[in-house]
Amino acid sequence: MATIPKPATVLERCRVAPAPPPNGSDAAEHPQTLPLVFSDMVWLHFHPTQRLLFYKFPCSKDHFIEHIVPNFKKPLSQALKHFLPFAGNLIYEIDSGNIPELQYRPGDSVPVTVAESNEASDFDYLSGDRPRDAGEFYAFFPDFPPDKIESGWKKIPLLAVQITLFPDTGICIGFNNNHIVGDASSVVGFIKAWSSICRHGGDEEFSSATHLHPFYDRSVIKDPTGLLNNYWNQMKHVKIESPPLNFPTNKxxxxxxxxxxxxxxxxxxxxxxxxxxxxxxxxxxxxxxxxxxxxxxxxxxxxxxxxxxxxxxxxxxxxxxxxxxxxxxxxxxxxxxxxxxxxxxxxxxxxxxxxxxxxxxxxxxxxxxxxxxxxxxxxxxxxxxxxxxxxxxxxxxxxxxxxxxxxxxxxxxxxxxxxxxxxxxxxxxxxxxxxxxxxxxxxxxxxxxxxxxxxxxxxxxxxxxxxxxx
Missing domain, CATH: 3.30.559.10 (Chloramphenicol acetyltransferase-like domain)
Incomplete structure (x- = not known):
């Protein structure tokens, strides 16, 4: 087993912000806040959720940079205007004891890494079923940017994305998200909206499919017994979390x-x-x-x-x-x-x-x-x-x-x-x-x-x- 993840060369690091909303709406031009509910609070200290999708799609490095990457970023921007929380942060006032919340502010964005695998032959190995060194997958999704502390507030990012070329073989997309932003239903809904926009060359079809749009009204989650405050009072003092992963993983x-x-x-x-x-x-x-x-x-x-x-x-x-x-x-x-x-x-x-x-x-x-x-x-x-x-x-x-x-x-x-x-x-x-x-x-x-x-x-x-x- 390898002792460290096989490297991928970073070609670009950038940030992608939500596109302006349709129909003249200025939603992305103002701060938007989502309160946490008790079913969010369970995941406050949970480890990030990391997903990889491998696509068999032979293309050259030039084609990847000139066509694939731009047509990957723009649909991400268009998808984010419908899913603003992914571009925002989990925020809380450090000394107040107040319950954290999700917040998007104008200028917030998602970090995107563009990379190239150093060994094209790795694609078939990594995308197979047989036992493979677990550590070798870590080159293909991004780490989160560090948390920020500004004026007594802590800001924790919620999503980071990476697209990696395996030259003349395929492409891998890596997603790294904080579980506090949403469960599998919400995250997969976002990924499918993004892929649909990418596939169709625009978000007209998704914009018109209102039955697929995210529903943000937290008031539908009833909490008559005060579970949110109960959980927060426990979570703010004691972290319930998994141990960190060390390399080599030996898995x-x-x-x-x-x-x-x-x-x-x-x-x-x-x-x-x-x-x-x-x-x-x-x-x-x-x-x-x-x-x-x-x-x-x-x-x-x-x-x-x-x-x-x-x-x-x-x-x-x-x-x-x-x-x-x-x-x-x-x-x-x-x-x-x-x-x-x-x-x-x-x-x-x-x-x-x-x-x-x-x-x-x-x-x-x-x-x-x-x-x-x-x-x-x-x-x-x-x-x-x-x-x-x-x-x-x-x-x-x-x-x-x-x-x-x-x-x-x-x-x-x-x-x-x-x-x-x-x-x-x-x-x-x-x-x-x-x-x-x-x-x-x-x-x-x-x-x-x-x-x-x-x-x-x-x-x-x-x-x-x-x-x-x-």
Whole structure:
């Protein structure tokens, strides 16, 4: 494994500001502020969210600089006029104790890095599925500019973007965003708007598609029990955050595929043995299977885990249509709530571990997703519960098949590969639709080599067994 990320040569650093709004509006000419709501505050100290999209698009360096880059920046500017918060900052008055807020001010902009990979052959390696050195992906998305302190106010940037040329091979777009600005629904909505504007050579089509425009009215998120103040009083004194990532990462990144037939075989296995389980979605089946495979592979990976040690599984549930009253589908911000399942190590790695995991995950989803009275149950204890899991056997999910980026076409065709880089830090799996198999799912993992090898053996071996018994 390499000890440092392979370098990419920076060709340009610039900033892109929102374009003037249409119809004579002066919206971008005045400060705009968005208050945080309780579902934002959960993510205040969360690590940045980093995404990479790889596009197979052979072009020369001259064509890249003269045509691709300008036609990348202008649509970004046009997209930002609809999504002003991305160009702004999280701000708070350092000594006041007041709740932070999102603010856009005229002149704010998004930092953009233009780069060239030093080795064109890396494209096929990086955009593959097999295990690859996790550290090699860090040359392809930008770091955030440092926080600023001005007149007693702290300003924290929310988005940075990089476009990298692999000469005569392809292009990679790297996104680095602060989770406080929005969840996957909001961020993916922005990326798709930007790609649509880029593909169509202007924002006329997106501007006319008002049903896709972000909804900014925070008053739709009701907080009758004062969760926002509760969370802020906890967060301003104690940071709940993941440990920093060091290099070398000593991790490999790999993608595993569950085809539609694999998911159905696993579902058949459950239905044959536990007919009372009713919530058997692809998400439930997939996450339960991966959670179980991690537990079953622990011994072969050299881990010493006590039989009664708790295994935690945490995932986010989109609450837009589940809160009362519902929020619009295009509500901009964080409108997800954490859901928790837990078992013991011996239960998950045992003969019926998969059945146990499916039952636990399905039960949580059934309660959270199908009962509006349950969506916020226990919310006053969420932060303490999450904080108590740090450093323990915690497994999570980044992304969702609902928010698919494999159709984010910037004019170079659909992506060849999507990578969620943030899973290097928090031990989550990434999850998205398969780019190759209709009805299939892609699972991204970042693990030490010994653990990755052990997981792969259990994962593939389990699928062979279910295929033979179906």
């Amino acid at each position: 490999l990144r790999a993608t595993y595929i569950l085809q539609k037939s694999d998911i159905q075989n696993l579902r058949n296995l459950v239905q044959a043995q536990k007919q009372d389980l009713v919530h058997l979605s692809s998400f439930t089946i997939t996450t339960a299977y991966v959670w179980t495979c991690l537990a079953k592979s622990s011994a072969a990976a050299g881990e010493e885990v006590a039989a009664d040690e708790t295994e935690y599984f945490v995932f986010a549930v989109d609450a837009r249509q589940r809160i009362n009253p519902p929020a619009p589908a295009t509500y901009f911000g964080n409108c997800v709530v954490p859901a928790f399942a837990e078992s013991t190590h011996s239960e998950l790695k045992g003969k019926n571990g998969f059945l146990t995991a499916v039952g636990l995950v399905g039960d949580v989803i059934s309660k959270k997703a199908n009962n509006k009275d349950e969506i916020l149950r226990g919310a006053d204890e969420w932060l303490a519960k999450l904080g108590g899991m740090i450093g323990k056997r915690l497994f999570g999910v980044a992304g969702s098949p609902k928010f698919d980026l494999y159709d984010a076409d910037f004019g170079w065709g659909n992506p060849n590969k999507y990578e969620s880089v943030g899973i290097d830090v928090d031990g989550s799996m990434s999850l998205c639709k398969s780019r190759e198999f209709e009805g299939g799912l892609e699972i991204g993992l970042s693990l030490p080599k010994k653990k990755m090898d052990a997981f792969g053996d259990v994962f593939c071996g389990g699928l062979k067994i279910t295929e033979q018994t179906s």
